[in-house]
Amino acid sequence: MILASSKAAQSTSAATAPRNDWREQFRQSFTDPAELLLALELQDLTSQLSADVRRFPMRVPRAYVARMRLGDRTDPLLRQVLPLSAEDQITPGYRLDAVGDHMARTAQGVLQKYHGRALLIATGSCAINCRYCFRRHYPYSEDTAATAGWQQAVRRIAEDASITEVILSGGDPLVLSTHKLRELGDALASIPHVRRLRIHTRLPVVLPARVDAELCDWVRSLNQRVIIVVHVNHAQEIDNDVSVACQHLLSAGASLLNQAVLLKGVNDDPRTLIALSERLIDIGVLPYYLHQLDQVQGAAHFAVDDARARSLMTLLRRQLPGYLVPRLVREIEGEPSKTPLTDGQLT
Ligand SMILES: *Cc1c(COP(=O)(O)O)cnc(C)c1O
Numbered sequence: 001m002i003l004a005s006s007k008a009a010q011s012t013s014a015a016t017a018p019r020n021d022w023r024e025q026f027r028q029s030f031t032d033p034a035e036l037l038l039a040l041e042l043q044d045l046t047s048q049l050s051a052d053v054r055r056f057p058m059r060v061p062r063a064y065v066a067r068m069r070l071g072d073r074t075d076p077l078l079r080q081v082l083p084l085s086a087e088d089q090i091t092p093g094y095r096l097d098a099v100g101d102h103m104a105r106t107a108q109g110v111l112q113k114y115h116g117r118a119l120l121i122a123t124g125s126c127a128i129n130c131r132y133c134f135r136r137h138y139p140y141s142e143d144t145a146a147t148a149g150w151q152q153a154v155r156r157i158a159e160d161a162s163i164t165e166v167i168l169s170g171g172d173p174l175v176l177s178t179h180k181l182r183e184l185g186d187a188l189a190s191i192p193h194v195r196r197l198r199i200h201t202r203l204p205v206v207l208p209a210r211v212d213a214e215l216c217d218w219v220r221s222l223n224q225r226v227i228i229v230v231h232v233n234h235a236q237e238i239d240n241d242v243s244v245a246c247q248h249l250l251s252a253g254a255s256l257l258n259q260a261v262l263l264k265g266v267n268d269d270p271r272t273l274i275a276l277s278e279r280l281i282d283i284g285v286l287p288y289y290l291h292q293l294d295q296v297q298g299a300a301h302f303a304v305d306d307a308r309a310r311s312l313m314t315l316l317r318r319q320l321p322g323y324l325v326p327r328l329v330r331e332i333e334g335e336p337s338k339t340p341l342t343d344g345q346l347t
């Protein structure tokens with residue numbers, strides 16, 4: 001396998017910044033689709049790019065590009081980040097606010113949909129812009145919990161003793177500085193009913209340098225149980241740096257789970273999903289959810305129909321130990337939990 005590391009990624013290192021400075025790596029991400037295609041020797045795909053990526057620009061860290069295959073237009077990592085013209089098609093039934101986030105807001109940057117859990121929109125930004133993301137149309141910039149030192153969010157959580165778990169989500173909460181995260185941790189420490197802190201993040205995967213000593217010290221210092229839910233869709237996303245980052249988080253006392261999205265042309269076949277589960281447990285991460293795609297405008301080309309999704313689950317269950325079978329779920333607006341899809345017929 002010829003990976004892109006030799007060209008695309010290494011040009012970032014040495015001269016300008018220490019390789020382990022995650023902020024510098026963040027800044028040096030690819031944001032120009034044509035430049036990415038050039039680095040991957042796929043210039044002929046340029047004519048298939050989306051005409052309008054201003055609202056949801058391309059963004060992909062070089063550390064992630066380094067795991068893509070040169071010259072492979074079907075690369076499962078490339079497919080997750082490359083804005084293709086298929087995004088410009090309007091698909092009936094696909095919405096802008098696919099999961100009812102506007103409805104579930106209870107305080108600045110706080111979403112409460114499910115019992116016992118408050119989800120904080122920590123920030124609107126991510127280190128990578130995944131083309132299938134429901135976030136692509138949400139105006140997060142006006143509504144994040146970290147604004148003004150988390151005060152509104154923390155007050156809301158302190159007032160409601162039924163909240164036992166705080167979920168940091170976004171955007172990607174680890175895009176915030178560790179200093180900013182520490183402020184939240186300190187504020188939550190004084191709320192006895194908060195027993196768990198969960199962090200939904202893709203950074204340990206797409207920018208493993210983010211898992212630095214400072215972050216691990218913070219995780220270790222928290223007095224709640226910490227659950228970190230990473231997001232990997234394909235085994236090829238896991239290289240040695242990702243493995244080391246996860247090892248550090250485990251050593252800091254966190255439990256590690258994975259959520260994936262079932263994506264056509266990325267992971268919608270049994271061998272790929274089996275390899276993903278096995279690779280995850282190799283690095284100490286348990287599969288948690290496999291999400292059916294949120295029906296968000298611009299992502300329809302990633303959809304896998306329910307019948308196929310269910311039969312994939314049947315195959316996985318026959319091949320893997322139970323703890324390596326993720327739960328296939330869909331988010332339905334107004335439901336009190338994610339909705340499980342039962343296994344289906346083999347086709
Ligand atoms: C998905 C989600 C959660 C977490 O649900 P779990 O089933 O506990 O993983 C919590 N709050 C909101 C608003 C969510 O969308």
Ligand code: SF4
Nearest residue numbers: 126129130133171202
């Ligand atoms: S990292 Fe998560 S929140 Fe950010 S764009 Fe990707 S799927 Fe969406």
